[in-house]
Amino acid sequence: MFKKILKGLNVNLDDIAKNVAKAQKNKSEGAHHDMLDAYIQGDMQKAFDSGAASVGYTTMNTATEDPNDPQLQPVHGITVYDYAAGAAKIGEGCTEEQVCRALGVERPLWDEAQTTWNNRMRDDKTMNVVNVYSKHFGMAKDHEKLGALQPDNAPVTNIPQGDAAANLQRLETDKHYFFEIQAAIQAAYDHGIDGAQWLIDNLGLTVSQVNGAGTKWMNDFNTMAEMMDYQDQKKNEYSQRFAQESGTGGIVDDINF
Structure with missing residues (x-):
C-alpha cells in the first residue's frame, strides 16, 4: 500500500501542478482556488487534500467516521478499527485464531467480516473507508484488545x-x-x-x-x-x-x- 503511494507521488505532484495551472485560469473555481492558494503557500498537504476533494476523494486527513455511515457499520461486531488492527497483527505473525480469541469472535464471523470490509474498501469510490482503515492500521498498538497481542508465528530473526x-x-x-x-x-x-x-x-x-x-x-x-x-x-x-x-x-x- 505505502509503496504504491510513494511510487505515485511524482504523478500526484504533476497532477497538482496541472490543476494549479487550470485554477489560475479561473480563480473563482472553489476547490481549484483552494488548491492554488495552498500550493502557493507551500502547503502540499492542503493542496493534495483540496485536489482529492475536487474529484470526489477523501484522504487520510479528510476521511470521516460518521457513526451513521452504513459503510462503516461493524460486521458481526467487528469494527473497522478491529479489522485494521487485526490485519496489522496478522502481518506481524499473529494467527487469525489469536485475533479472534482476543476479540471474542468465532473464526467464521471474522472471515465474513474480512470479506465485507475488503468489499467495502474496494467498492467505495470516495476512498473514505480505505482511508479510515489505513489510519487505524497505524494505531494497532493502541487497540484495547489487540495492541499487546504477541504473535504465535513471529518471524525467526537473529536481531535481539x-x-x-x-x-x-x-x-x-x-x-x-x-x-x-x-x-x-x-x-x-x-x-x-x-x-x-x-x-x-x-x-x-x-x-x-x-x-x-x-x-x-x-x-x-x-x-x-x-x-x-x-x-x-x-x-x-x-x-x-x-x-x-x-x-x-x-x-x-x-x-x-
Missing part, C-alpha cells in the same frame, strides 16, 4: 528483541530513518532480494510493523514531498550496496542502520 523494539521506535520518530528503510526495501526488490525477509534479518521487523510505524509520515503529504529526493538518494546507496554484495557493483562505503 530489544534492538527490534528500538528500530520500531526509531521508525515512528525519525522520518529520515523511515524513508531510508523504504528506500532499502525498494532497492532490495530491484536486486531480486526479498525485501520482507531483508527487514526481518536486518531490523527484526515485518513489513506490517514498518508500514504501521510509518502511517503518520505517509499521512503527511508535506513530509512525503520533502523526503522524495532523500529517499531516491538512499535507494541509490542501497542499490550500490546490494550490487556490491552480489558481485555486480563497485566498492561503496558500508551503510549503517
Whole structure:
C-alpha cells in the first residue's frame, strides 16, 4: 500500500501542478482556488487534500467516521478499527485464531467480516473507508484488545528483541530513518532480494510493523514531498550496496542502520 503511494507521488505532484495551472485560469473555481492558494503557500498537504476533494476523494486527513455511515457499520461486531488492527497483527505473525480469541469472535464471523470490509474498501469510490482503515492500521498498538497481542508465528530473526523494539521506535520518530528503510526495501526488490525477509534479518521487523510505524509520515503529504529526493538518494546507496554484495557493483562505503 505505502509503496504504491510513494511510487505515485511524482504523478500526484504533476497532477497538482496541472490543476494549479487550470485554477489560475479561473480563480473563482472553489476547490481549484483552494488548491492554488495552498500550493502557493507551500502547503502540499492542503493542496493534495483540496485536489482529492475536487474529484470526489477523501484522504487520510479528510476521511470521516460518521457513526451513521452504513459503510462503516461493524460486521458481526467487528469494527473497522478491529479489522485494521487485526490485519496489522496478522502481518506481524499473529494467527487469525489469536485475533479472534482476543476479540471474542468465532473464526467464521471474522472471515465474513474480512470479506465485507475488503468489499467495502474496494467498492467505495470516495476512498473514505480505505482511508479510515489505513489510519487505524497505524494505531494497532493502541487497540484495547489487540495492541499487546504477541504473535504465535513471529518471524525467526537473529536481531535481539530489544534492538527490534528500538528500530520500531526509531521508525515512528525519525522520518529520515523511515524513508531510508523504504528506500532499502525498494532497492532490495530491484536486486531480486526479498525485501520482507531483508527487514526481518536486518531490523527484526515485518513489513506490517514498518508500514504501521510509518502511517503518520505517509499521512503527511508535506513530509512525503520533502523526503522524495532523500529517499531516491538512499535507494541509490542501497542499490550500490546490494550490487556490491552480489558481485555486480563497485566498492561503496558500508551503510549503517
